[in-house]
Amino acid sequence: MIRSLLLAFVAVFVLTSTASAENENNYQFDSEQQRATYQQLTKELRCPKCQNQNIADSNAPLAEDMRDRSYQMLKEGKSREEIIQFMVARYGDFVHYQPPFTTATSILWWGPLLIVVIGIGVAIGLTRKKKAAVELTPQERERLQQLRKSGDE
Template identity: 40%
Template sequence: MPLLTVLTPRSIRHDRGILKLLRALCAVAALLIFSGTLGTASAARLDGIDLPEQYETRYKALIDQLRCLVCQNETLADSNAELAADLRREVREMMVKGKSDQEITEFLVARYGDFVLYNPPVKSTTLMLWYGPFALLALGVLIAIITVRRRGRTEPTTLNATQHQQVQDLLRRQDEEKNS
């Protein structure tokens, strides 16, 4: 039997074996997807340095505010990159040495720039980052308004006698082709 006839919707409904196989494949795919995401979240926090319990909540809050320099759209807490693990380890070591959150943040900003902050401060060097999307949106709306207004102002095109006759001939030919 050809493969296409075996996998039609009607044959899938009648063939319980294929339906069970598809369910099993979906379950395995879901298991692989969710086990991968759960593994990354817990693996990101295991850096090999034991942090005293008194620092743990402060540590988690701080690494949630710092950006992974490799992944760029993930916090240090969520990233599995080696650089992120190194930065997490460095943050832990600085905490154990008694550094404040502000001192740790200032050290990382001095070393890597404002980009290391997941929410960088609004200042002259980051203005485009904060307000650029709104400026582009406003520009797009302005262009759309201008385009719509120009289209509304254009005068309808009038045909001269020759053009009018050509259109009539084309329409007549089209009607004749439909009727024949």
């Protein structure tokens, strides 16, 4: 029983790991540079349907279409940047794992820094408030000294 489950697991693993290699083998490249560019693109572009999976690893029909379109554009002589621009124009900034710095995405870049600065400001403000609250008036200091003297006796 365990042996057959293990064998089934290994078979599924082997079949799925060769699926992406088979996808690439369907394409004929003019040079190794073109093949390398294609591989880089398929790992750099995100499948809009699968959310956080690149198009090289995704089995979704949309990812397959994106792989086909990337291949066609490479064969037409388009550069890596032109293909990325096309995909971003068609599917939005989300499709690229390294979104550009724009007004719309600036909150993603500056938001964490802004939160840290605000946190530091709040911590400093609270610390100063506590420090001010601990300051004793001259009458309170005199009373404290009297209590200490009576405690020592």
